[in-house]
Amino acid sequence: xxxxxxxxxxxxxxxxxxxxxxxxxxxxxxxxxxxxxxxxxxxxxxxxxxxxxxxxxxxxxxxxxxxxxxxxxxxxxxxxxxxxxxxxxxxxxxxxxxxxxxxxxxxxxxxxxxxxxxxxxxxxxxxxxxxxxxxxxxxxxxxxxxxxxxxxxxxxxxxxxxxxxxxxxxxxxxxxxxxxxxxxxxxxxxxxxxxxxxxxxxxxxxxxxxxxxxxxxxxxxxxxxxxxxxxxxxxxxxxxxxxxxxxxxxxxxxxxxxxxxxxxxxxxxxxxxxxxxxxxxxxxxxxxxxxxxxxxxxxxxxxxxxxxxxxxxxxxxxxxxxxxxxxxxxxxxxxxxxxxxxxxxxxxxxxxxxxxxxxxxxxxxxxxxxxxxxxxxxxxxxxxxxxxxxxxxxxxxxxxxxxxxxxxxxxxxxxxxxxxxxxxxxxxxxxxxxxxxxxxxxxxxxxxxxxxxxxxxxxxxxxxxxxxxxxxxxxxxxxxxxxxx
Numbered sequence: 001x002x003x004x005x006x007x008x009x010x011x012x013x014x015x016x017x018x019x020x021x022x023x024x025x026x027x028x029x030x031x032x033x034x035x036x037x038x039x040x041x042x043x044x045x046x047x048x049x050x051x052x053x054x055x056x057x058x059x060x061x062x063x064x065x066x067x068x069x070x071x072x073x074x075x076x077x078x079x080x081x082x083x084x085x086x087x088x089x090x091x092x093x094x095x096x097x098x099x100x101x102x103x104x105x106x107x108x109x110x111x112x113x114x115x116x117x118x119x120x121x122x123x124x125x126x127x128x129x130x131x132x133x134x135x136x137x138x139x140x141x142x143x144x145x146x147x148x149x150x151x152x153x154x155x156x157x158x159x160x161x162x163x164x165x166x167x168x169x170x171x172x173x174x175x176x177x178x179x180x181x182x183x184x185x186x187x188x189x190x191x192x193x194x195x196x197x198x199x200x201x202x203x204x205x206x207x208x209x210x211x212x213x214x215x216x217x218x219x220x221x222x223x224x225x226x227x228x229x230x231x232x233x234x235x236x237x238x239x240x241x242x243x244x245x246x247x248x249x250x251x252x253x254x255x256x257x258x259x260x261x262x263x264x265x266x267x268x269x270x271x272x273x274x275x276x277x278x279x280x281x282x283x284x285x286x287x288x289x290x291x292x293x294x295x296x297x298x299x300x301x302x303x304x305x306x307x308x309x310x311x312x313x314x315x316x317x318x319x320x321x322x323x324x325x326x327x328x329x330x331x332x333x334x335x336x337x338x339x340x341x342x343x344x345x346x347x348x349x350x351x352x353x354x355x356x357x358x359x360x361x362x363x364x365x366x367x368x369x370x371x372x373x374x375x376x377x378x379x380x381x382x383x384x385x386x387x388x389x390x391x392x393x394x395x396x397x398x399x400x401x402x403x404x405x406x407x408x409x410x411x412x413x414x415x416x417x418x419x420x421x422x423x424x425x426x427x428x429x430x431x432x433x434x435x436x437x438x439x440x441x442x443x444x445x446x447x448x449x450x451x452x453x454x455x456x457x458x459x460x461x462x463x464x465x466x467x468x469x470x471x472x473x474x475x476x477x478x479x480x481x482x483x484x485x
Contacts, residue, residue, distance in 0.1 A: 009102065009111040013118050014095040020125025021087040024338045026345025028079060029285060030372030032131025034389060035059050036078040037376045039068025048213060050371075050389035051381045055213050057220040058389030062209065063168035064133035079131050086135035090128035090292075093139040094118045097296035100146055101303055109310065113303040113323055118296070120327045122334040123243065126341055127292050137169045138293040141176065145269065145297055147195075148184045149262035156191065159184060160198030167202040171219060173293060174203070175276040176269045183265035214391070224387035224394040224403075227281020235282025236274055239291050242333055244298065248326030252301035259304045266297045284400060287337065302326060344465060348373055351464050355419075355472070358460065362478055363416035369401065369440060374419065383413045385442050401440035407451040418456060418473040420447055425461065426471045432457030434471060447471075 034050070038059050041049055048055045059065055067085045068078035098118065101110040118124060127134040140162040147159030163177045181199060184192040207217050214220070227235075240249050256267020273294050277283075283290045302323070309319040356377035359366055367383035368374060375382045387394030387403055396403045420426075420434075420443040427436040437447045446452055457479060460472035 007102070009108070009115055010095040010099040013098040013115045014091040016115070016119035017091040017094050017124045017128060018087065020122060020334065020338065021090070021129040022125075024122075024126045024341045024345075025083070025129055026349070027126060027129060027341035028083065028345060028348070028373075029130040029132055030370055031285075031388075032079055032082055033372035033376040035064060035082065035132070036068050037372075039065050039078045040072045043069045043072035050384070054391075056389050056391055057210060057214045057216070058384075060171065060219045060221045061133040061137070061169040062206075063165060064136065082131045083129045086131065086133070087125070087128035089135035089139040090124050093135070093142040093296055094124055096139075096142050096146060097300055101300060104304075105307075110300075110303040110307050113306045114299040116323060116327055117248070117299040117302060117330070120331040120334060121243070121295065122330065122337050123287055123289070123292050123295060126287055126337065127289050130287075130289070132289070133169045134289050134292050137166060137173060138296065140165045140169065141173060141293040142296050144177065144180050145266060148180045148187070149265055151262075154184055154187055154192075156184065156188070156194045157198070160195030163195065163199040164202030167199070167206050170290075170293065172276045172280050172290060173273065176273040176294065179269045179272045180265065183268070187261075220391060220394050221388065223391075225284060225400040227284075227400060229278065229281070231281045232278035235288070235290075236278050239288040242329060243288055243291060243295065245326045245329040247322055248298065248302050251305040251322050251326060252298050255301040255305040255308070258308060259301070263301060263304050266301055270294050270297055270301070347465050351462060353377065355460075355462055355464075355470065358472070359417055359419070362474055362480075365413070365415045366417040366419060367410065367413070367415035367446070368419035369421065369443060370419070380417075383410070383415050385446060386440075398442070401442055403442045405442060405446060407449050410446070410449065411451055416475050416478045418446065418452065420471045420473070421464075422469045422471060423467050425463075425469055426458070428458045428461075428471075432459065434458055434473070437471065 037050060038048065041047065042065065047053065050056050050058050067081045071078040071081035098111050098114045101107055101114055104110060144159045144162035144166070147155035147162060159180065163180065166173045166177050177199060181192070181196055184195055210217055210219070240246060252267065252270060255263045277290050306319040306323060309315040352373050356374050359374065359378040359380060363380055365381040365383065366378065367385055369385045371382050371384050371389065384390040384393060385403065385405065386401055387396065393403055393405060396405060398404045420437055421439050423438040426434060429435050433453055434447045437444055439447070452473070455475050456473040457476065458471050458473050462470040462472065464470050
């Protein structure tokens with residue numbers, strides 16, 4: 001019976017991820033619709049573009065376009081395809097990590113610890129269904145880690161293929177990948193050459209791809225969304241508390257120092273990835289998605305720490321207390337985050353769809369920050385105020401959501417409509433001119449622009465979500481004859 005339970009634990013872990021993903025299913029991150037837009041345009045023969053005919057590197061992980069292109073070819077919803085693939089990949093990644101623990105001494109106890117941590121964490125399920133490449137990046141990193149640490153002989157080719165895939169999925173995972181390659185080399189020396197060759201070829205091919213198509217080695221997000229070192233430190237500290245309860249990080253570090261050789265490799269990979277995320281400036285999306293790929297390795301390390309502590313009665317009590325504290329904060333996060341994500345998805349499907357239809361009926365080009373859902377569903381040409389898909393705006397001065405866009409650029413792009421977000425209800429005067437807007441810095445500058453004030457009127461205020469309003473501005477020559485603010 002115990003052997004059967006041990007074999008079933010990885011399946012239970014996968015089912016827990018699938019359950020959380022199903023609970024949060026309505027949620028789709030806005031950037032997933034950007035990927036879908038690129039995929040549909042590629043499948044339709046419009047090239048690697050978001051608007052017009054100029055290629056733009058608005059998808060950081062080009063490999064993740066494949067599910068969307070396949071869906072478009074099959075006349076299916078590319079976002080739905082991405083959500084399904086992402087959730088399944090995340091569940092498989094967690095199952096593989098838990099399964100590996102079963103092969104170690106006291107494997108059943110370690111599996112139960114890892115299962116508790118993974119089942120109570122919202123990150124796996126919610127980012128599995130978010131529509132981005134996070135699930136596949138997590139699966140690839142887990143396969144690479146297991147390939148490097150497999151006993152008695154590592155899986156050189158599998159590890160190399162997984163690391164090669166990561167080069168086309170998440171750039172910041174390059175540091176963690178290098179640590180795994182070094183760990184493989186330390187184990188088997190020159191016999192690690194297949195993994196090195198596959199990883200190097202993939203990295204070079206990504207650089208050639210970006211250089212030829214976009215004339216730049218860096219993804220566009222580097223210029224549009226790159227944060228500061230202070231942002232990265234803040235992101236990492238908050239993630240440490242929310243994802244591990246703080247004590248889980250201490251346990252993982254303990255296992256990295258006192259554990260087996262494969263624990264040291266996993267720990268070094270984890271530390272290297274934290275450093276890479278800090279240097280990258282963190283992320284602006286909820287739920288700490290940049291740390292999702294290393295969370296299975298974190299769960300494995302905490303399980304190893306618990307196993308080492310539990311050899312005595314006092315140690316067993318300490319291990320149980322550690323597990324309780326390490327899982328408490330993620331569990332609270334799970335209970336509070338999933339309902340919010342479901343509500344956000346439901347509001348988008350209602351309010352967002354209405355706004356997209358309105359824009360489609362009154363404009364041909366729209367300028368906005370939230371280009372994902374509204375841009376894709378409206379089908380309009382876009383002026384991306386954040387620069388995520390727009391090289392010209394991405395390279396302007398200013399950080400993420402803080403680009404300094406000159407009036408001359410807006411005049412040249414000639415949007416018919418502008419959609420600006422505000423944390424509070426925007427104020428408009430009797431002529432429909434915006435008088436107050438608590439939006440992002442780039443939005444406030446656009447709202448205060450002399451050209452916008454002169455040529456645009458606010459026709460709609462949409463209460464999109466709690467503390468999230470949209471002001472919809474139309475150009476004078478697009479105003480309905482009976483319009484009023």
